[in-house]
Amino acid sequence: MQVQQNNRSFESVTVNPEWCFNNVRSVEQWTHGYHRYPAKFLPNLVKKLIEEYTDKNDLIVDLFAGCGTTLVEAKVHGRKSIGVDINPVAELITKAKINPIEPDRLDKQFDLLVESFDSFNFKDYVNIAVHERIDYWFTKEHKAKIAFLYDKILTLQDKSVKDFFLVSLSHVLKNCSKWLQSSTKPQIDPKKNPSDPFTAFQSHTKKMIKKNIEFYKQLSEKKYLDTKCEIRLEDARNTSIRANSVGAIITSPPYVTSYEYADIHQLTAYWYDYITDLSGFRKNFIGTFYSLNQEITCDSTIGQEIINSLLKKDMRTAKEVANYFNDMYAVAKEMHRVIKKNGHACLVIGNTTFKNVKVKSAEVFAEILTLLGFEMVEIIKRSIPYKLIPTIRDKKSGRFSKLKNKDSKLVYPEEYILIAKKV
Numbered sequence: 001m002q003v004q005q006n007n008r009s010f011e012s013v014t015v016n017p018e019w020c021f022n023n024v025r026s027v028e029q030w031t032h033g034y035h036r037y038p039a040k041f042l043p044n045l046v047k048k049l050i051e052e053y054t055d056k057n058d059l060i061v062d063l064f065a066g067c068g069t070t071l072v073e074a075k076v077h078g079r080k081s082i083g084v085d086i087n088p089v090a091e092l093i094t095k096a097k098i099n100p101i102e103p104d105r106l107d108k109q110f111d112l113l114v115e116s117f118d119s120f121n122f123k124d125y126v127n128i129a130v131h132e133r134i135d136y137w138f139t140k141e142h143k144a145k146i147a148f149l150y151d152k153i154l155t156l157q158d159k160s161v162k163d164f165f166l167v168s169l170s171h172v173l174k175n176c177s178k179w180l181q182s183s184t185k186p187q188i189d190p191k192k193n194p195s196d197p198f199t200a201f202q203s204h205t206k207k208m209i210k211k212n213i214e215f216y217k218q219l220s221e222k223k224y225l226d227t228k229c230e231i232r233l234e235d236a237r238n239t240s241i242r243a244n245s246v247g248a249i250i251t252s253p254p255y256v257t258s259y260e261y262a263d264i265h266q267l268t269a270y271w272y273d274y275i276t277d278l279s280g281f282r283k284n285f286i287g288t289f290y291s292l293n294q295e296i297t298c299d300s301t302i303g304q305e306i307i308n309s310l311l312k313k314d315m316r317t318a319k320e321v322a323n324y325f326n327d328m329y330a331v332a333k334e335m336h337r338v339i340k341k342n343g344h345a346c347l348v349i350g351n352t353t354f355k356n357v358k359v360k361s362a363e364v365f366a367e368i369l370t371l372l373g374f375e376m377v378e379i380i381k382r383s384i385p386y387k388l389i390p391t392i393r394d395k396k397s398g399r400f401s402k403l404k405n406k407d408s409k410l411v412y413p414e415e416y417i418l419i420a421k422k423v
């Protein structure tokens with residue numbers, strides 16, 4: 001659909017079935033299934049964007065790379081790519097997912113690691129100090145086994161193999177802890193029987209090994225093993241990417257106060273020494289509930305109307321949304337800096353409702369892009385067939401919740417793909 005500028009509402013845009021991928025399961029292909037990650041991209045969607053909006057020699061960038069879906073797909077298509085994310089756990093997962101390992105080498109290291117389990121002695125690890133939060137989430141026995149496993153992995157010389165096993169261990173930490181399995185919120189499940197770390201690690205690593213073989217084979221057959229692909233631990237508002245160098249940005253920004261990535265990834269972050277306290281870790285995440293910013297104005301007219309409506313209902317929510325729109329403005333500016341002339345920005349973004357006010361993030365983003373010198377090329381609406389993001393919010397708190405909660409309300413059943421061109 002060709003669009004006119006200054007679109008105030010995308011509600012009349014109809015769902016485009018070509019972008020819904022109702023019966024296509026691509027989430028387990030290649031290395032995509034290595035680690036759970038909230039609001040992960042559907043790989044098919046990224047594949048289609050790459051095929052329709054990029055050329056062979058284009059550099060593809062994802063400024064909110066998360067667990068690296070865009071980068072994996074870029075590599076499969078033989079396109080150079082750079083990902084950026086503020087979350088060190090995302091950086092680790094992505095590194096492992098984009099760097100397939102020569103299968104025999106990996107097998108050997110895995111066998112050695114599993115053999116070493118026989119030397120585990122609970123007494124050697126019973127009193128080790130990691131972090132008080134680790135003692136909160138894990139039983140003594142499981143904590144000791146994880147500490148042992150972590151030590152063994154750290155002694156490995158091969159960086160790619162080390163990252164591969166660290167990702168496997170990171171993925172199973174939740175299963176081995178008391179964390180309520182079905183929840184992205186940090187809460188203890190008093191009835192849970194946590195998995196044994198050695199068993200869970202072995203089982204998940206075996207699945208990853210199979211996927212590594214497929215990915216390695218595909219890339220070596222296509223001669224894409226050395227295609228440039230890197231992840232940078234940076235802020236999307238201020239990156240080290242060269243100006244005017246990017247053919248296409250394919251990204252999905254964080255939603256406003258929905259996922260607290262810092263909280264969700266705390267088990268890995270504490271175990272792997274990425275953080276010592278959560279509050280410092282949280283504050284650089286865009287869309288966080290814990291932002292310290294106090295603005296109530298923004299540069300988008302549509303955004304300002306939304307903030308004004310929220311101000312009448314609740315100051316705190318109004319500030320959160322204003323912060324979010326201002327962060328989006330800074331990200332759009334960075335996009336404009338790095339994209340080359342005629343290059344595309346492809347953004348996947350959903351709208352939501354807070355306190356009965358429609359927070360039209362997609363419309364706001366489109367307005368900001370236009371203000372900054374992009375031309376809107378297409379606005380695609382898609383329904384979300386897979387539960388990659390929850391579609392329920394608590395009406396009172398605005399946080400994601402369970403359907404059975406009587407205060408819950410449907411959000412994000414549809415999302416938009418905005419395609420803008422730098423003119």
Ligand SMILES: C[S@@+](CC[C@H](N)C(=O)[O-])C[C@H]1O[C@@H](n2cnc3c(N)ncnc32)[C@H](O)[C@@H]1O
Nearest residue numbers: 040041064066067069085086087235236285286
């Ligand atoms: C919706 S997720 C992206 C998921 C990704 N498309 C995937 O397939 O995994 C949003 C990401 O934005 C990241 N993020 C939040 N604030 C950021 C910032 N200031 N700079 C860079 N990344 C940020 C979060 O860590 C999270 O990984």
